[in-house]
Amino acid sequence: MGRWEPDARGRLIRAAMELYAERGFDQTTAGDIAERAGVTERTFFRYFPDKREVLFDGSDLMLKAAYEAIADAPADSSPLDAALEGVVACGRLLEDRHEFAVRRAKIVAATPSLQERELLKLAAMTDAVADALRQRGVPDPSASLAAHSAITVFHVAFVRWVSDDDPPDYAACVADAAAALRALT
Amino acid sequence: MGRWEPDARGRLIRAAMELYAERGFDQTTAGDIAERAGVTERTFFRYFPDKREVLFDGSDLMLKAAYEAIADAPADSSPLDAALEGVVACGRLLEDRHEFAVRRAKIVAATPSLQERELLKLAAMTDAVADALRQRGVPDPSASLAAHSAITVFHVAFVRWVSDDDPPDYAACVADAAAALRALT
DNA sequence: CTGGCTATGTCAGTGACTGACATCGACGCT
DNA sequence: AGCGTCGATGTCAGTCACTGACATAGCCAG
Numbered sequence A, B: 001m002g003r004w005e006p007d008a009r010g011r012l013i014r015a016a017m018e019l020y021a022e023r024g025f026d027q028t029t030a031g032d033i034a035e036r037a038g039v040t041e042r043t044f045f046r047y048f049p050d051k052r053e054v055l056f057d058g059s060d061l062m063l064k065a066a067y068e069a070i071a072d073a074p075a076d077s078s079p080l081d082a083a084l085e086g087v088v089a090c091g092r093l094l095e096d097r098h099e100f101a102v103r104r105a106k107i108v109a110a111t112p113s114l115q116e117r118e119l120l121k122l123a124a125m126t127d128a129v130a131d132a133l134r135q136r137g138v139p140d141p142s143a144s145l146a147a148h149s150a151i152t153v154f155h156v157a158f159v160r161w162v163s164d165d166d167p168p169d170y171a172a173c174v175a176d177a178a179a180a181l182r183a184l185t
Numbered sequence C: 001c002t003g004g005c006t007a008t009g010t011c012a013g014t015g016a017c018t019g020a021c022a023t024c025g026a027c028g029c030t
Numbered sequence D: 001a002g003c004g005t006c007g008a009t010g011t012c013a014g015t016c017a018c019t020g021a022c023a024t025a026g027c028c029a030g
Helices: A008-023 A030-037 A041-047 A059-071 A079-109 A112-135 A141-163 A170-183 B010-022 B028-037 B040-049 B061-072 B080-107 B110-137 B142-163 B170-183
Strands: none
Touching: A008 A030, A008 A041, A008 A079, A030 A041, A059 A079, A059 A112, A059 B040, A079 A141, A079 A170, A079 B110, A112 A141, A141 A170, A141 B142, A141 B170, A170 B142, B010 B028, B010 B040, B010 B080, B028 B040, B061 B080, B061 B110, B080 B110, B080 B142, B080 B170, B110 B142, B142 B170
């Protein structure tokens, strides 16, 4: 593998999480992270296109999971129900990592620049969900609106899941949020 | 006023729009914008905290407009209806400036980094709407979900308003999107 | 016409990111 | 064992976003 220890990527992610939590995102330089991970700043930027992306490593996995879950949803599901299947599938990727998610969420909440990136990832998920719905024959603007609604549910459920002191499981948060959404209209 | 011509801020905004459209956001330096506006790079950063913000000048006006419209909504409106009043109020700030909005939207669509900022502004609007709803006594998670739904409507309506060749008025786009949203459930 | 206030200019510095090039270490081939 | 290749890393120099400290120019009040 590499020149020294294996898993430079993993070491960089852990080092970044530690440093962002200890002194804050803005007070951490790329060089700091690299040093703690035992590599060079240049190597950091070979693994991650920028300082923020290091906190969003598995996000493309969630995209795929959502897309596939929607493709596999029962043919007679409503657009919103199908989209919510995607959200639930994403949730399964999170269940095991509650503590990690909480630590990460605190860092993101403290830094507008990281919130921007998080919102961009959510927008990418929205697009993926909308595409998956169109693939099932759902026309616009229903596809787009159902996608936005599903991601809203995902978002609201996620916020509750990481901020509640006594964490219910993520699927329950999603179910509650979805029910509350339907109650709105 | 200033040392030379008045309205440095306006000149900077116009210069930035031109340059971003001509060569793209990434190919434009802050110095380029300042030069075209007849000031120094340093002065640019006195008016705007960063290169992106120059495209989001009136966004806090929309925040206030939304908040106040929701506060003034009829007491018996449903949370979602009240939130949509806020969206309609924002729309009134846009009606006159369709051409500007289209040019701006093209620039934003071409640049992920600007999309991030736009999403952050939408998130700020979501928070403002949710606050306004809570002020009316709407409890969470309904306030949050209604706010997200209203901003979804705003967003979907806006995208249609700036991409349709034959632009209907913004209020109509909002009404259509809201109706489609209700039809989802 | 003088002192103060505000918008601007100047300058030096930090840090994110990039491209070009050198080097190291593992692995396969002979 | 010796050799060549290749991918991961290091080194270096450069651009540009952004910031703090300080100088200066026009304006207005007295």
